[in-house]
Amino acid sequence: MKRILPIVIGFAMVFGLSVNAFGHCEIPCGIYDDQMRIEMIREHITTIEKSMKMIQHLQGEKHQHANQLTRWIVNKEEHADKLQHIVSQYFMTQRVGLDAEKYTEKVSLLHHMLIFAMKCKQTTDLDNVEKLRKLVDQFESLYFEKEKKKTGES
Numbered sequence: 316m317k318r319i320l321p322i323v324i325g326f327a328m329v330f331g332l333s334v335n336a337f338g339h340c341e342i343p344c345g346i347y348d349d350q351m352r353i354e355m356i357r358e359h360i361t362t363i364e365k366s367m368k369m370i371q372h373l374q375g376e377k378h379q380h381a382n383q384l385t386r387w388i389v390n391k392e393e394h395a396d397k398l399q400h401i402v403s404q405y406f407m408t409q410r411v412g413l414d415a416e417k418y419t420e421k422v423s424l425l426h427h428m429l430i431f432a433m434k435c436k437q438t439t440d441l442d443n444v445e446k447l448r449k450l451v452d453q454f455e456s457l458y459f460e461k462e463k464k465k466t467g468e469s
Contacts, residue, residue, distance in 0.1 A: 359394040367435070368441075391435065395432045411425070424453055427446075428451065
């Protein structure tokens, strides 16, 4: 038993470090891929939507599948948490500076994303998913507006 405990603790430490390493650093390292983060948010929204639909389907069945229902609920919650992490730890903390152009509008959109991600955790209302999608589109347009002006895109 004494030999197994250090191994278990080692695995827990490695697993804990890998979970913490998932997010982007706050050093600042200068290595950012903003567009990728937007796409990650979109992927989380799609996963939340699928989870909600599966929860609704499983709840409507005559013989409910408690295990599968629980797994879809947990999946929905985890992806909403990951979305909130990207919004708060990546964009709000690192990418939208206090002196950013259109700071108030950007932070307002990000805050609304946090709220609707929370609502997605609380319910299976697909309207919240659609609101998240619209907010991401609005934020992306506003966030990359300066780059589009530089390249002459409309």
